[in-house]
Amino acid sequence: MSTSTAQTRKPRLDFKDRVAGLPKPVKIVLWALFAVFLFALPLLNIPFITTEDSDFGGVLFTVATYVLVALGLNIVVGYAGLLDLGYVGFYAIGAYVVGVLSSAHASLPWLVAVPIAIVVAMISGVILGAPTLRVRGDYLAIVTLGFGEIVRLTLVNSQWLGGARGITDIPRPPGIELFEVPSLDWSNGTPVVDLDNTTTFLKFGIGDFVPYYWLALVIIVLVLVFDILVKNSRVGRAWEATREDEDAAELMGVPTFRFKLLAFSLGAAIGGLSGALFAGKAGFISPDSFQLLLSILFIAAVVVGGAGNRVGVILGAIVVSYFPERFREFADFRVLVFGLALMVLAIFRPQGILPPGRTRRVKRADEREQVLEEGLPDA
Amino acid sequence: MQFLIDNFAALTITGLAIGAVYALIALGYTFVYGVLRLINFAHSEVFMYGSFAAVWVVMILGGNVSGSTGQVIFWVAMMFVAAMLMSGFVAVVIERVAYRPLRKRNAPPLIALISAIGASFVLSEAMGLREKIARWFGLDDTLRDYVSNSRNNVPLPTIIKPQGVFNLFGYEVTNVDIFVIVGAIAMMIVLDQFVSRSRLGRGIRAVAMDPEAAALMGVNRDRVIRVTFLVGGVMAGAAAVFYLLKIGITRYDVGFILGVKAFTAAVLGGIGNLRGALLGGFVLGLAENYGSAIVGTQWKDVVSFLLLIVILLFRPTGLLGESLGKARA
Amino acid sequence: MPEPTMNMPEPEAEGIIHTEVDITPLDLGGPTIADGEKLLEVDDVTLRFGGVVALDGVSFDIRKGEILGLIGPNGAGKTTCFNVMTGVYQPTSGGVRFLGTALGRRKKFAITKLGIARTFQNIRLFANMTALENVMVGVDAHHTTGVISAMFRLPKHRSEEDTGYRRAHELLRFMGLDRRADELARNLPYGDQRRLEIARALATNPSLLCLDEPAAGFNPAEKIRLMQLIRSIRDQGYTVLLIEHDMKLVMGVTDRIVVLEFGRKIAEGAPAEIRDNPAVIAAYLGVDEEDAS
Known part of the structure; x- marks a missing residue:
């Protein structure tokens, strides 16, 4: 509509519009290139970005887990507007279901345990949500906080779940070893293909965490x-x-409770999935995790990035998980x-790094309005 | 169960004493929530700083176990002064740095929570890293007694030997127990009078009830908010002293779990309600002591969280309802 | 999409209202009645809050196809009456019957599905959603797409999304908001927000549309335009219940009027009868000139 008129007059298009304006095949190619880049990231060993003190594949896996968790939590916090401070509870449930079913009390393969973990996390979301989603919003925060602690303390105190020692020997995801992927070596300033340092596609072992990162990426895309x-x-x-005005929503025919419960349990399911993934990579879980x-x-990941905007929360998750790993030399001062970063961000970017797309759309609408008011200079 | 019956008096007294501490911290949450409608996540650190101030002042004054009665009274009084000043100061700083800039920008409440979480991390880590920070200034030797082992427990030098005062069903109730419980209740009464009688107290209630109307009636909202944080902080300082006298140690991350408990107490009694905070603190203290006697101490925290969930389900406004102003729907 | 904006006319404060757009209620298979029959019956409704009696034995009917005015001085219980009819409050005694069935303890969203929709005295749009999305939420009231259909883009999702989108656009066009479709509700000018509320309520396909002071804050010219709009909504086949402060306005647009004072019904009848009713005149005496005029 008239949006684009205003834009043609703008000397600079913002990135998103420029991408949106490209022909479809070009867009597909660009996306594919981006995906390849993401998958290759741990092998490119790009200087500065790559963490030196800890295995980059492992760090990327951690980042990916955070992204996954943030996407799940974004449904609860960003879309439905429910402040859930006990999300780690579902993450733990997912991990422990895998631990119990594949190591502690049964020996199901990882792949079979994961769907069960998702379902159990989802059911626990319903069980927690059904009574508590009726209470007022700000109380939900504290109830969920309590839930997270109850889960952790139950893990610590239950010998059946391994107590404080946790569960060991959790099986890895199944792999097929097809071929070796080389990595790049930048030690001379220019990238050289390093055939000695390779990753096996697709072997989920110990020591090389790149395949886990790949797995996490695929799950994130799904x-x-x-x-x-x-x-x-x-x-x-x-x-x-429901987030905007619960009463008005109800009066417009939205069964708000049902939808809140749905958001809560979907969020829980994704939390459980992330936990299951974590358990499969770590091979060992304990309440300390x-x-x-x-x-x-x-x-913080969700709000820092911009609650309600999925690109924003992905960025937020990356900020929250990657920077502490990258700057380990300040390890003591990490927290x-x-x-400090949280405070500065809250004060100077209260909408998050990337506010919900809406806010930008609004800005555009405002610009259009301005053009209308000032008349059309070249018409 | 037998354990509960055998130790009923001991559990009750301990529950009341720790409950009194919860109640005093809960006041800070209740106050701020009543006026600003947000959970001051950093309030737990206010308590923690007070506890360190109290320990340090006793160390500076050379407090020890063989002091005369007069000396002991002086030390305890100084603990209160130091802890209340420190906690009040930290609370006001939190308001100034983490909340006011947001309020000026009309940030959504979720953002205030994030800012408060950030402030909480900064405060507790600054305390936990005090040895390293002192080293930057070359003070780590001079201040060794105060900053070394900054990530470990810090004990309060023993200044009062707990002595049995009277026997209650087989439990020797100590002077410390009595002091903590009576002292905390006395502070609550003073505060309750302050809020219902003084001009500032009326301002607080007015802002809690209807910020816009209060502003129209000439109440200075910023000032009321500052006072609210200050009062909550001072109470947390007092709580820190009572806590130290009863438990005897503190550490840089002591605030977190205590803060969550105190918030639970506030919600339990009815958030925004001063008397509710007292009742909630005692109920929580008793429940977790009785409960842990039945199912085992390791389940203590689970008991208190379950209690919170159950109360919220059946009485969402807490035991006494929300009434600093009145509950806003 | 072609660019109609290159030779755009002078920007207007208000969009053009297209009352010719067909927005007649959809037939969703519910019970239907003929024009003039009782659509909704308020039967001896009393509502107490603690000691305060907000409604005291109020009874009246709304007949299909009419515009019924509900008037009365401030605090007479008009909005409370709305709240009882839409399930926000449960009456202490008495009840509401709609299309022959008692509303009973039905949930708010279920009452909306039955066919009662409302607007709010103080605008309550979904501020951070676009105008189109606001209306789509209303259209969704009769949709059943769930996570599974949405996830796999099943035919149900696609057809519902399709018809919903078209319906929402028609409603926006009818209300003169089509050019604002993609703007956030909170950024719309005041008058557009009021009309968007009506569009959103119409989207739920109501048999009865309840408007709570839709002209509040409008200037006289805008008020008259809105009343014409309300009449054309009725002409498309809706029944309208209208709360309004402005007597003159109500007289001009309504078919019948119910007058409340202190929670009691003090008069009911055609506008001309109400105008001459001594009880009504007494009730409005002492009320601000502006309110009563």
């Missing part, structure tokens, strides 16, 4: 597609309407600096 499809439907609109602090970090 979850993203799911997110986009569901958000752009009656379900997504119902979530947003599921501290309450992690819930706070997850929330301190992180806290």
